[in-house]
Amino acid sequence: MKEKKANIAVLVSGTGTNLQAIIDAQKSGVIKSGEIKLVISNKKDAYAITRAQDAGIKTTVITKQEYGEEFENRITEVLNENSIDLIVLAGFMVILTRRFTETFKNRIINVHPSLIPSFCGEGFYGLRVHKAALRKGVKVTGATVHFVNEIPDGGEIIEQKAVRVYPGDTPEKLQKRVMRQAEWKILPKAVETISERIIDNEHL
Ligand code: GAR
Numbered sequence: 001m002k003e004k005k006a007n008i009a010v011l012v013s014g015t016g017t018n019l020q021a022i023i024d025a026q027k028s029g030v031i032k033s034g035e036i037k038l039v040i041s042n043k044k045d046a047y048a049i050t051r052a053q054d055a056g057i058k059t060t061v062i063t064k065q066e067y068g069e070e071f072e073n074r075i076t077e078v079l080n081e082n083s084i085d086l087i088v089l090a091g092f093m094v095i096l097t098r099r100f101t102e103t104f105k106n107r108i109i110n111v112h113p114s115l116i117p118s119f120c121g122e123g124f125y126g127l128r129v130h131k132a133a134l135r136k137g138v139k140v141t142g143a144t145v146h147f148v149n150e151i152p153d154g155g156e157i158i159e160q161k162a163v164r165v166y167p168g169d170t171p172e173k174l175q176k177r178v179m180r181q182a183e184w185k186i187l188p189k190a191v192e193t194i195s196e197r198i199i200d201n202e203h204l
Contacts, residue, residue, distance in 0.1 A: 006034035006085040006195035011075075011092040012041050014126075016048025017179055018090035018111055018187050023055045025188030034195030038082050040075060042094055058082075064094075072100045079104075085198050088191060089148060093125055098150035108148035109194060111187045113178050115160055116144040120153035130171040130178070139165050141174065143182035145190040158193065159186040 010019050019039065025031045039052035039059045052059045060078055067074045079087065089110040101108060112120055112129070119132045119141070133141045142162040147155035161182035165174060 004199050005032075006198040007037045007083050008034045008086045008088060008191065008195065009038045009040060009079055009082065009084040010036055010052075010088045010090050011094075012039060012046055012048035012090055013043050013093040014046055014048060014091045016046065016051045016091065018183055019048050020051050021184035021188055022088065022090065022191055023051065023057070025191070030188050031192045031195065033192055033199050034086060037084065038078070040078060042071075042092070048091070072097060076100065076103060086191070086194055088187075090187065091126075095122065095152050096148065101148055101150050105149075106147060107198075109145055109158060109190055110148050110153070110155075111183050112144045112146065112153050113141075113175065113183060114144065115140070115142040115162060116146060116153055116157060120144075122152050124153070127171045127175055130174040133165065134169060134171060134174065141165055141178060143178055143186060145186050158190045161186050 010022060012019055022031065022036060026036060036057050039048065039057050041049050041061050042063055044061050044063065049059050062071065062074050064071045085107065087104055087108040089108065114120055114129050114133060119129045124132065140162050142160060144157055145159040146157045149155040163178050163181045
């Protein structure tokens, strides 16, 4: 077993089912090269915070209301204080500035609920993505894990998985299928891949 692990911070805004998938993958050993050290939420009432607390993980709430212009600076401070190597955006509904993404270049990954480059970029988040996919009438959608750069959903793709769309699907039904069949599988996988690269000091 490897001694050193990558220190992971998970950034969340909502329900936290993707956070749960990472927690479970850590418990089951799918994620063995990294350890979740911290969960940061930009929403006080996010259920993801409860999930983190139940798993014994340290949590911090950093809201734009409270920090205003200092929002990203405060996040950076907390990440540095905790010697974070890898930042995982798991339903984090904030677009990060170039300044932030450059500071943590190749150290931020995000899960998006479509097959990028479809249904992505500014304005495409959560259920809106699935509504757009259904409106277009695609027969296949899916999820993507990618590095985060200054372009929303524009960074290098790490993992993707396709999911069928069925007649009669609602955005909610489709969202659940995409989560279950794609997001909860490819996100833990990507977290392990990138954590391993970090501890092996591979060029990122
Ligand atoms: C997930 O479907 C995630 O892919 C999506 O929000 C949901 C969060 O659910 N993220 C985005 O749309 C980001 N552009 P969760 O809080 O249960 O993980």
